[in-house]
Amino acid sequence: MIKKGWGKPFVILLFFMAVVATHFWTTSRYPDLAAKAVLNTNAPLSGLGFSPVVEIKENFSVGEKVFWNTLNWMHTNKKGMMFSFMFGSFFLALMPCLNIRRTKSGFKSSLLGLGIGTPLGVCVNCAAPIARAMQASGYPLQTALAALIASPSLNLVVLMMAFSMFPFHVVAVRILLLLLFILVLIPLASRLFFVREVALQNSGETLCETPVTKNSENVVFADGLKGWEQAVFWSIKAYVFALLKLLWIALPLMILAGFLGGIAVTLLPWDMFHQLDMPTSLGVTALIMLVLSLLGTFLPSPIAFDVILSSILLQVGVPLPYVAVFFFTLGTFSIYAFLIIWRAVSFRVAAFLFLATVLLGVTAGMLSVAGESTLISKARQQLQIAKSSMANANAYDGNDPVTDRTTDDVVDYGILQPLLYEKNVKYTDTPSDVLARTPENISVLQSDFMPSGPPDKRFSRVYGDEVGISQPYLVSYTSFIPSDLAHTTMSVASGDVHNDGWPDLLVMGDHEVLPNIALYTNIGGQSFKRQFLPVTKDFGMVVLVSLADLNADHWLDVVFATYGGNNYVIYNDHGVFKDENMHLLHEKAGNGITMNLGYSDIDKDGDLDLFEGNWGYGPLYINRESSRDYILNNTGQRFEPHALEGLTGETLSAIFADINGDGNTDLYIGNDYIAAESSDEVFIGDGSGNFRAYSEEQDGLNLRGGQSSMSVEFSDIDNDLLPELYIGQIAFSGQYMESMSKIAEKQVPYEAMCSLQGIYGMTTEECLKTMRFRLALVRAAHYITDACENLDDGNEKNRCLIHMLTYKTKCSDESVREAVIFSAHPDDGTAASERYQEVCARSQEVEDNANLSLEHNLEVSNASLNNVLLHRGKEQTAYQDQANERKIGYGGWTWNARFADLDQDGWKDLYIANGYYFPMTLASNLFYRNKGDGQFDDKTKEYDLEDYSFSSAYSTVDIDRDGDLDIVTVPLDSSVIIYRNENHDRNNSILFTLDDQSTNNTFGYGATVVISYTANGQTIEQRQDVQSSGGYKSFNAPAVHFGLGLTQSIQTVKVLWSDGQTSTIEGSLESGKYYKIIRGKAE
Template structure:
């Protein structure tokens, strides 16, 4: 089927679909799909064997490839992509999207300033990544990717959206949409792709999901009890609920942090905390016991809260020497390729001490942010929290010059220049009618920041073309034009959303999509992939939520210098089993599918 001939599905209520939107300035090569399949072995890889394999590869010795037969059975489908020569610009190219997140009258009052998120994922299983952008007063938008940066926009009913996640909740192999709303519970849209012909209308239908009824602002999804299906974590934004609902919010007593356990498609809520000011949630295995732990990032003076996921239940723990004061977003990554996962948390701090900058910030700092008491672990600045070999965390934000980037919202790691190091992109700016009444249009205008990773340290790259001043909130990354590198989408407030097309043309890449057909977690949320290269080991994790109220596709991106020949791809599946692929080549997109969990 030719993508250009595909009819984008309209909603059940008959809302119209906009004409095709073309962002491309010239033809893109895209991908060549091939039917190559490679079958791996059929047994779990023992820890001792895995350690030996890591040691052999990391020491530069040739590994014994007989070991690769000791894996979970899987197949590999290979697609080739090749960047088009002549499209390089040594920067990102900006494209406006016809989507504006705004309020009824365009005036931003109080917590309307928080904006909405964005999700990138393949919603119609055609191999191209689609976009979903939340909105406040206007409808949300789906941008169906027709290839070569051509999109077709479709309005999605119901606005007042905060978080946007694209995740296969019911495990049918089609990505659903779960959104949080101002003053309400999760708004769930089921993808009916398994029931429909490719060009049939009614792709998404809004449904009530039993048990997902608590007020939610931040949200994430993962298999928290190792039963094979996806559970949900939600946290409320209490000051927003109080503003929106008043006494009703106080009387209901339903706010806070919840685990929603998935029990055969119905959810059972477990309350972990009775209050929250959550703008961000992070799930990762902090202590290496095989269970995902939980960090909730709170706004204002309510400290962030961390729970360890023990066999006998969730337990609050204090593991960070310092935390952000008004946590806006989280992202997790191995920033120095050391094998240690670092946590980046964004906050608010003037990006410089220029007189003009300080005049803009001073009234806010004096009125709303008095000095914190001595001994308080909270700091109003970004933090990069890294654990040492003994598991103790240190804040390296100031040392790496990441502490002050402005009024920061979304923060995302990604290898933008494909040199094997994860760079950092941060979205900035603020607008609100009282907080910045002293500013033109009540807005603090700041540039977004991109910081290039030079080996664990970072340098600002103003020439990369990512310094937009649109006042962004949510952001996500993905290869939207099929050329192998990471593009960026930002959902701005009071201005057009933007797609930043990556034309840096640096290095090479390998993309990996993990699949578990026949399981209740087809997209392998919670899996980890390691790519062994002559220069070292790269790690990527399959997660749903990243940054601020947004979600990336599960398609993993490994960048590396152009001359690099990867040696081995190792995959740790959510159930702890391992699969391996030897000799993956640059310029490939691998779809690795388990074959022991059901039929493909």
């Protein structure tokens, strides 16, 4: 109750107490918690904190790691601690205003603490000063202790996050044990063991005096306005003294706890987690759980850290019962709370809370063993029942999406030829009065753009099914294996394979429908026909496709890589692809899968050489010989492989480019983590086909790369003719590092797909059903044992159970292998089983030969914070990372990321494909518009480019020859999508293709085109390279596009050919045209 005469200061303090709490909850805590709930395992972690001030580097000393881990922990807890000190100080300041009535019921006191603590939304470290202030201001000891435990562990948002990331029984056990702790053990221990401490608390003795509280008995507040004035001044004084007192008591202990936590997390042998398995001995299991529980109880974890770190441990292979121990203990108590309770109450109360947390953590682990075993047994039984039912019925129910879906007809070139002839684009000589100066061996042809569509939108979404691209797709159990990127991400290439002027599409199709490579012939920019390719099911799953003229006959050949490791070329015979023209590129050593191909004339001998980037199985395994990368040197007769030296990584992207500006082709390789400060590798070329490893001491370019690189781009984004390097990786922070809620805004729930975008050919109800199935598969991939429980469709549930058991048993469960056969179509059962066995065999082989520690695994999960933009000016030698500064650091799960002038204003924009099913939320692809002042704006929605499908590969190409660049995406979970550019602003553009008849590099790969023109009285230059490397499993047609804004003509075109020769064309070349620059044979 309020003391008589103390109503005024009580009202003032209570008002500001509510203001502080409301401000913290609405602007910081609950937005951040909501963001963590959305991001879950994608939230940026470092040591014991989120959003670190400094990334902990591998080359740091132990002392440096401890220091920075401590600083990162303090930074993470900064807002929560500030709130706890400010909020707790109100309890102390209010102490003279109240007569606190203490109940003799420990249960009621604990229940009050439960009610106070649950909505606070602060971690156990931040709750400790508040609990200390509550205890010091006279609240029952049970109330203070209950609030301390309830605040971090029973917060509603944290619990909802936990239910989405763990099996129901694991979260339910945690809640029940916490309620037991708060409502039973604390009251019981207070009655039996803490009689002296409770009596002291109930005696009313002042436990935390300040100069204000000492003299409070003599304070009398006047009536009227003067009394309120007195009350205001008294309240300010009381609050300041209370705050200083609480800081004096708790701040040093906070720093000490952060330091001890920094030591623990630095010295902790994380490898012990990687080696953990479930032994048959119950005693050994209990002992392991006891050690884990002691560790989890000690660590001073921030709020929600327990949920996120536990989920990461689950994903890297730590058995669920051990994770359940960490899940309970992390955040429930900590060394900081122990120190506070020890100093404020007594050692034995602090020790009781510590030991109770430890023992309850072991109990949670033991109970999860039983729950896990029950769910797995139930899943096996259900699959067996389903198998028996189908066998007894002796009939297939006909509801299998693997084969029961429409597909496109494959046609021979003979049928296509009349259509192509009719639509063939005619080039004419560029008039002589347009060309003021042209080198002798250069001729220029031109062709007008086709008319553009109505500018009612910036981009129009066109599904492949609407224009003849009906390549079927399926989201199946083998599609949802996150570590096997080879067939869970797609591939696309664009290029004119018929030399009729219209770019065609080569796509990787669904691996459940073999052969899964499809060539779509462009019929006049309006429709497509699938053309026959001599690829059979015997080749297995195709994982990478590309187009390049390897035999120098001026026709683009089909080059593709397979899951078995072999790479092939089908030489183009004037638009026809024949079986006898299929050849193996070279004999590969090992079974590494080629995930990247690049083409360039690296030795300036006039022919096309190749880079072959190989991938073993994933980022958790390094220096595997199967992941060795190769240069394939074109000898004229064959492609001679030369292995690149050094530590092998899991290569996902690479680009040929002149990185150091010496005129020779260098090689930048983007690896998906090789346990170093930067995973990427750079090789400096000498112009003769030889490469040496980049050395910072020798080269001094400051080439800071990525840690999980999946895309590399080399493009001039500021028109200074000096290209930048852009490395795309897992980047869930970027320019939003200090605002996790902004990152969360980029994510949407799975069900939102149906209202935001929909699935072509499905009703809203069908879409929702499909998205629930997909989310179940994602949750199964996160080792969530009950992920399939709420699926109503029998076929979907069986597939989900297969997926879940595959993860839980590491492909060793015989019931799963049998289920794969019966769950597929009768005509496809054996093939489905073989594909499953192939994926599992590869998974098991890599698992058996793993060589990365869990510490490195955790670094993989949390190392990448932003994409990297390496920029250097004309007066600079070294590159500097400016991604966040230019507002393009955030990319989500970045796959293909390339620059192109999509709005044709003269500045290259950035489009990022970031669709992936591993996160439990969906994110749209991103469009960053270049503002022309060095900055980019996220204009994805404004440009009608929102796409929440699982897109990893895309090609920018002028499908309809209207002069602007369209975007062709090949999602995993949708048919092909074409974003048709409508040139909304009606800006001008100009396009060039190269025809090099003087060398065997016929399409001019590696050449540079620079244009010059006048706009607003200023001379402007733009640069574009003819690239056939970089990006992620994506290839653009060999054409260079320049947006010109309102400019109607250019004055100069300079071509720096790949052999080092330069050709300069002067005149007045009009916009609105394609120009073909032909370099004739030297006389």
